[in-house]
């Protein structure tokens with residue numbers, strides 16, 4: 707057993723060395739060699755002050771609740787109760803997500819999970835039973851070769867010890883980036899459903915140390931995504947989780963557009 711562990715450690719270190727030789731780390735902001743985010747670019751990434759965000763939808767400058775959440779027409783209906791994000795969406799944050807998703811720099815998954823964890827109120831981890839994520843649709847997974855938020859959620863699960871669930875499935879719908887607010891809502895209304903029992907992925911705990919479950923009934927869930935633009939994606943996915951029996955959903959995204 708100890709021999710096996712030693713072999714495993716050697717193999718991981720060998721594969722890290724090979725990765726570094728073949729695909730050296732480059733800063734997502736300035737392309738400098740050596741690290742994924744250099745100190746200078748890290749300092750330049752606009753942070754959302756977690757004390758000053760809207761506690762409900764996570765928008766920057768919300769103080770207690772933002773104008774959308776306390777508006778005269780009443781608050782936006784949301785399926786999740788609270789939300790948090792480390793970064794405001796800007797050029798550097800956009801580059802980070804593009805390099806991660808479309809240029810396959812999967813080592814950014816850890817950076818994203820750590821950034822979220824840094825700003826997440828500590829009591830969320832005690833409160834939560836499970837971590838879930840907004841999955842990419844099948845076409846995107848085929849094209850990229852991986853589900854980017856699944857990797858972030860796995861890292862988040864490793865870092866917090868929270869159990870992971872893969873119950874959400876995304877249908878192939880139109881690309882959200884070209885749509886206006888009302889078109890997005892319409893497009894998203896049919897975007898998420900519970901994965902078929904047979905299609906729900908279970909990871910092998912013995913291999914990767916991640917515990918997961920398909921049972922979300924009666925659970926408090928932290929839902930992760932990369933970018934929150936209009937709250938619509940998180941809202942609809944959160945609704946699916948609540949309909950399936952989750953008690954409460956809180957959201958966390960790497961970036962927040964506002």
Ligand SMILES: [Zn+2]
Nearest residue numbers: 733736744747
């Ligand atoms: Zn840099």
Ligand SMILES: [Zn+2]
Nearest residue numbers: 760763772775
């Ligand atoms: Zn708000």
